[in-house]
Amino acid sequence: LLGAFIFSCVFTVNPNEVAIVLRFGKPVGIGPDQLLRQGLHWAFPYPIDEIVRIRSGEAKTVMATNAWYVTDAEMEAAKRGPEATPSLNPGAGGYVLTSDGNILHVRARMTYRVTDPVTYALEFSDVTELLGDALNNAIYQTSARFTADAAVYKDVESFRGAVRSRMAEIIEQRKFGVTMDSMTVEVARAGYVKEAFDAVLNAAQTESVLFSEDGL
Numbered sequence: 001l002l003g004a005f006i007f008s009c010v011f012t013v014n015p016n017e018v019a020i021v022l023r024f025g026k027p028v029g030i031g032p033d034q035l036l037r038q039g040l041h042w043a044f045p046y047p048i049d050e051i052v053r054i055r056s057g058e059a060k061t062v063m064a065t066n067a068w069y070v071t072d073a074e075m076e077a078a079k080r081g082p083e084a085t086p087s088l089n090p091g092a093g094g095y096v097l098t099s100d101g102n103i104l105h106v107r108a109r110m111t112y113r114v115t116d117p118v119t120y121a122l123e124f125s126d127v128t129e130l131l132g133d134a135l136n137n138a139i140y141q142t143s144a145r146f147t148a149d150a151a152v153y154k155d156v157e158s159f160r161g162a163v164r165s166r167m168a169e170i171i172e173q174r175k176f177g178v179t180m181d182s183m184t185v186e187v188a189r190a191g192y193v194k195e196a197f198d199a200v201l202n203a204a205q206t207e208s209v210l211f212s213e214d215g216l
Contacts, residue, residue, distance in 0.1 A: 008045055009042050009043055009044060009045060010040055010041070010042055011040075011041055011042075011043060011051060012039070012040055012041075013036050013037060013038050013039060013041060013053070014038065015038050016055060016056060016057045016058055017038070017053055017054065017055055017056060018035045018036060018037055018053075018054050018056050018117050019035075019036040019041070019051055019052065019053050019054070020034055020035065020036070020051075020052045020054070020117070020118060020121060020122070021036065021041075021043045021049050021050070021051055021052075022049065022050040022051075022052060023044070023048060023049050024048065025050075027118065027122065028043075028049075034118055035117060035118065052121050052122070054114060054117040054120060054121050055114070056113075056114050056117060057113070058113070059111045059112070059113055059181055060111065060112055060113070060114070060128065060178075061109060061110070061111050061112075062109075062110050062112065062128055062131045062132050062135060063107070063108070063109050063110075063132065063135075064107060064108045064109075064110075064132055064135035064136040064138075064139055065094070065107045066094045066136040066139075067094040067095055067096045067104075067105060067106045067107065067136065067139050067140065067143070068093065068094055068105050068106070068107040068186075068188075069081075069082040069092075069093040069094070069095075069105045069188065069190075070082075070092050070093045081188050081189070082105060082188060082189075082190065093105070095190060096139060096140055096143035096144075097143065097144065098143055098144070098146055098147055098148040098151060099144055099145055099146055099147055100147040100148060100149075102147070102148035103148075103190045104143065104148055104151060104152065104187055104188065104189060104190065105187070105188040105189075105190060106139045106143060106151075106163075106185065106186065106187050106188075107139075107185075107186050108135055108138075108139060108163060108167075108183055108184065108185045108186070109183065109184050110131070110135055110167065110180060110181075110182070110183045111180075111181040111182050111183075112131065112171075112178045112179060112180050112181055113178060113179050113181060114177060114178055115177060115178060115179045116175075116177030116178075117177065118177070119175060119176070119177030120176065120177035120178060121177075123175075123177070124176065124177075127176050127177070127178065130174075130176065131171075131176065131178070134167065134170045134171070134174070135167055137170070138163050138166040138167040138170060139163055139185075141166055142159065142162045142163045142166055145162065146158075146159050146162070151187050152187055152189060156187070159185070159187065160183075160185040163183070163185050164180070164183045164185075167180060167183065168180055
């Protein structure tokens with residue numbers, strides 16, 4: 001019986017994984033000693049001890065789509081934008097309001113890695129969900145500082161960079177225990193004003209070509 005008890009208390013931490021032992025709800029050890037790495041370890045059976053496993057070293061992904069239009073797999077595969085409609089339908093999709101009072105659709109995908117497993121696992125109930133909310137917040141805040149023209153075609157990289165910078169600030173301020181690896185930001189015109197945006201863009205391109213031909 002003693003041998004069976006001891007054997008039942010042994011557990012394995014797999015590669016690319018760390019573990020924390022909670023004893024009556026509190027982590028065992030202090031500082032770096034709280035983290036158990038690859039190999040065999042020992043803990044009392046539940047409910048005395050509880051083993052929390054955290055995947056480390058692998059990239060995780062979070063999406064922010066609250067300000068994006070309604071889409072499906074077919075539209076994504078065909079890379080089709082929002083359908084042209086006579087007016088905006090807020091109940092069917094999300095949007096952002098730009099500094100000049102225009103409406104755009106914006107979404108972002110961020111990859112991140114866990115750099116502080118103790119904080120990541122114990123300080124928050126669901127870091128991925130919180131990061132998604134934070135990324136949506138970064139999109140709304142950044143969009144309110146840019147004009148629609150700048151976000152769509154005049155200064156796209158600055159807009160994307162501002163979303164990334166704002167998200168990095170939020171991660172640092174809230175100390176989620178993660179580090180951002182990369183981010184992609186997409187901007188789309190609202191369907192009901194797409195033709196007007198395209199007309200303005202075409203006019204700007206035509207003007208640029210004419211100035212170039214005239215040597216101005």
